[in-house]
Amino acid sequence: MITEEGNRGSMDRRAFGATGREVSLLGYGCMRFPVRDGVIDAERATKLIDRAYTGGVNYFDTAYFYHEGQSEPFLGEALSAYPRGSFFLATKMPYWDVKKPGDVETIFYHQLERLKTDYIDFYLMHAMNGTNYDRMIRFKGYEFFERMKAEGRIKHLGFSFHGTLTDLRRMIRNHAWDFAQIQFNYLDYEEQRADLQYQLLTDAGIRVIVMEPVRGGALAVLCPEAVEILRKAAPDKSVASWAIRYAASPENVLCVLSGMSNEEQLADNLGTLSDFRPLSERENAVLQDALYAYRKSKTVRCTACRYCKDCPQAIDIPEIFRLYNDFVLTGDRKALRNAYRPIPPRQNAAACLACGKCSGVCPQSLDIPAQLKQIASVIGFIRPAPSK
Ligand code: SF4
Ligand code: SF4
Structure with a gap:
């Protein structure tokens, strides 16, 4: 039977601050559902959500523009099968769509409607960098969400981040945040200074949610030489599982999001983060060897996020x-x-x-x-x- 506490499965969970609530170590990123004829394949995607939920996943992360606006209404419908208190909903404010006073409010209430809920558990300022942060200040977004928090319409306030370390320091210094979502994986640890982002947030007492642990799928594929290194060390483990375990290993990580598009990815991630074991020193050394081999291949570091979809030439x-x-x-x-x-x-x-x-x-x-x-x-x- 599913209660307000939800269905734990054997998924590991981590406590969130003083709330006493526990968040599943695996979170469902809702930007890469299976698609058919340009729209979310609702039947298959609903089965994925159901399987995740029964496997113990209780954190679902979407955004206003994911799947060109289809992700929020789809998720609202799919999760309406479960008690509202048994899962955490996360969504985000796209400041690039905020053009005039009142837009923040309009978008937020539209999100509640689409998600069939009267509150959001984890609300994020989306894709923060210097420009979007300035827009948040200009349109008094933070003040509005503080008010929403006081009214119980959002429970925790945070941001997802794609800026510089200077931007991050500024955000931490000027406003109070409950959590932050950063791109954290063994490739970006140095390449995008995820190591320093993680440290700055941890020092400020802000919990970290990981996005792009597999870097849009690139770390599930790697290159033949790197795959061979990982396979030799653990023949029965997938290449992606190394990246997921890497992202989940630090203690201040609350949840690792994965944008799962099919049943195999979901089953693999459920297996990896149930009865979770952080990477050992020896396993970390193996991973560094694989990374060294992968870095030699000159791939384009695209995560397939589709933020660049509005090309005037319609180039995919x-x-x-x-x-x-x-x-x-x-x-x-x-x-x-x-x-x-x-x-x-x-x-x-x-x-x-x-x-x-x-x-x-x-x-x-x-x-x-x-x-x-x-x-x-x-x-x-x-x-x-x-x-x-
Ligand atoms: S190239 Fe486009 S899809 Fe790839 S990471 Fe950049 S914005 Fe995202
Ligand atoms: S035309 Fe070229 S530079 Fe302009 S948006 Fe399309 S891909 Fe980017």
């Missing part, structure tokens, strides 16, 4: 990066050629106008036009020579 940027990364990792020219051929010329890598619109919104700070230019030249190079 993450898909082109995915095809290219597959090629870099496998060296399979024929597969790249076959996969790339159906893309219409007006939407392929060479069609980029270098307008820069995408780079301005990329949380990974990728120089997208430069990457596309380089990919266009590689693809041009591997095209079969004309017969005459």
